Amino acid sequence: MSTAILTGTPVPGSPLEGDLRSLGFDVRTAPDAATALSLLASAPAADRVALVDQRFVGHLHALRLALTDPRFPAAAVTGALTAQPEARAALSAALTTVTNGTAADRTGTAADAPAVRTGGAGVVTEAEQPVTHTAPELPLADRVAAAVEADGTPVQHPELGSLVAGVPDTPADREQALAAVAAVDDEAVRLRSAVKARDGFFTTYCISPYSRYIARWCARRGLTPNQVTTASLFTALIAAGCAATGTRGGYVAAGLLLLFSFVLDCTDGQLARYSLQYSTMGAWLDATFDRAKEYAYYAGLAIGAARGGDDVWALALAAMVLQTVRHVVDFSFNEANYDSTAATAASAEGKEGKAVVGTPTTALSSRLDSVGWTVWVRRMIVLPIGERWAMIAVLTAVTTPRIVFYALLVGCAFAACYTTAGRVLRSVTRKAVRTDRAAQALADLADTGPLAELVARVTRRPARALPGVLPLLIAVAGGAAAVSMAAFGPLDSPVLVLGALVYVVTSGIAVAHRMGGALDWLIPPVFRATEYSTVLLFAARADVPGALPAAFGLVAAVAYHHYDTVYRIRGGAGAPPRGLVRSLGGHEGRTLLVAVLAAFSTAEFDLPLELTLLTVVVAVIALTESIRFWVSSGAPAVHDEGETA
Secondary structure: OEEEEEEOOOOOOOOHHHHHHHOOEEEEEEOOHHHHHHHHHHOOOOOEEEEEEOOOEEOHHHHHHHHOOOOOOEEEEOOEEEEOHHHHHHHHHHHHHHHOOOOOOOEEEOOOOOOOOEOOOOOOOOOOOEEEOOHHHOOHHHHHHHHHHHOOOOOEOOOOOOOEEEOOOOHHHHHHHHHHHHHOOHHHHHHHHOOOOEOOHHHHHHHHHHHHHHHHHHHHOOOOHHHHHHHHHHHHHHHHHHHOOOOHHHHHHHHHHHHHHHHHHHHHHHHHHHHOOOOHHHHHHHHHHHHHHHHHHHHHHHHHHHHOOOOOHHHHHHHHHHHHHHHHHHHHHHHHOOOHHHHHHHHHOOOOOOOOOOOHHHHHHHHHHOOHHHHHHHHHHOOOHHHHHHHHHHHHHHOOHHHHHHHHHHHHHHHHHHHHHHHHHHHHOOOOOOOHHHHHHHHHHOOOOHHHHHHHHHHHHHHHOOOOOHHHHHHHHHHHHHHHHHHHOOOOOOOHHHHHHHHHHHHHHHHOOOOOOOOHHHHHHHHHHHHHHHHHHHHHHHOOOOHHHHHHHHHHHHHHHHHHHHHHHHOOOOOOOHHHHHHOOHHHHHHHHHHHHHHHOOOOOHHHHHHHHHHHHHHHHHHHHHHHHHOOOOOOOOOOOEOOO
16 A cells, blocks of 8 residues: 655645556645654555655656655655655654754755756756755655655665656746646656666567557556566467477477567566566566576477487587576676776775776777667677577577577577676776675675585685685686596596596685685686586486486576576575575585486486486475565565666
8 A cells, every 4th residue: 555645735736636546645635744744653554655745746657756666665756755664764753853843954056956856858947056945945755855865764766867857836937847747758758768778689679669568558457567477488388388399380389489478578577667566576587487488498499309309408408508607607797896886986085995997898898889880789799688589489490409509509609708708808907806795796606515615614724815816717627627527537437426526625615715806706607617517418428318308407407596596696685595505505516416426326217317306306495495585575676677698
């Protein structure tokens, strides 16, 4: 429920009350601050509460952005302030302060309290000349918002663009504001802002021009983003089923359905932005279903190829491994540099922080961005989800699963080399000290289990003295030992375990120090590549029916756990509980276990069965904890605004 308290002097003929009711608010009127405080106290504790000046003039969508976005405890535009239950105490304290007349600063400039405030050009404000005014001249909502922020509670101020939101002081100002409102199409702005500001070429020009209208159609019929997301998942699963038939007709249908699934995938986010329906469940579904859809489709292609006598399970698993490692590179690099802007400011002020300076790589990138066509080329060559799914769909319809996977492996490998090389260059040419928050995020992404933890504790003192890039090189050496043994070691021999044991030791040494080195963000991707590749190689070399499909399931289950970790960190909720990571064995523990299974399997079909059982255990443990977290009240209500590669 939501309660809006209208404050100040009523304006005859104002549509404000009707607008607030259309946004779901129960509207009450308070002629003064004392009455507003009384109404605030009487509102149910679970209600979102808004203070809105009755003189407010602006677009309905400006009010919607300020008063209904569930992601922020408190938000405001000129003349309107809202607080969710968790910020109600701060709102009450601020309103009490203002009511008692103890607001600290009652002087300012006209720029502090303009006659009309907007998010863009087109509305004239008072000249920015020093003036003296009394507090009542400011809208009550603005004074309370300032007091809330002064008390330490963040207040979100949404970017309005060309939308109008203001509190005119005079009839002439009001007429001017109303004219400004009439000059901008509120619905057109709302529809345009439903599309991500940054998307791939295929999504921008081939999907979004019409998917935004599908999103509006869904909103007007009461559909939710979660329902559209679920529809996208089911469509992709049906596409995978069509691919699994192994017929040309099935492949054509699969390609068409995969494209339609992607249209729905774009629509759910646009619907969330259009109607501001962000939710914790939506964050979880959006974070996981894309990967589930793509990897299920890979499995469908592999099954369809097998029906035609072509075994491509190794290619399907290799494509999944490469794609997942690409994402880990993206996530790890972004988390390592998460605090760069704030740290730059701190450095400029002579404070401790992350000192970031311009690099030749970033300078070149900026120059390329100034040439319009290069922006799209650079976005396309990294093969983001839109381009990738379009390629998969077209190739499925006109070629074979084997060609689809060859194209995927070549395209993703090139994209991975391109993006990783650029990031390495930026990292080695940047003089920076990584913040503790970033270093901890990298440690969480490492997914270290109890065995590597034990090694880290034993070797902590010498490991902390390791210079520069040495921890990364140790991690790479251990990964190479594990992968080499899986690729070339004698099958059904205890010798296979040696590479995994070396990997356990090197993994512990690599994470024993603070992950603040310039290239330490590469350590989590090295761990992912080692674990996934080891599983792939053991299953492929076993040459036993069912081994590769079982390995595919195991990597999918482990990858889900790793994606879940990423999205928790990105949502600001921190990594999964250490108990979960330990119960899953960590990357080094699972790698060692798979090596033991490969070395000591005695019967021909032992390995597929053992990998299947391990898959079930990992999936049950990871999914149970993930579902518990994402449906809990403590999970973040976030929405991804950038296209995942």
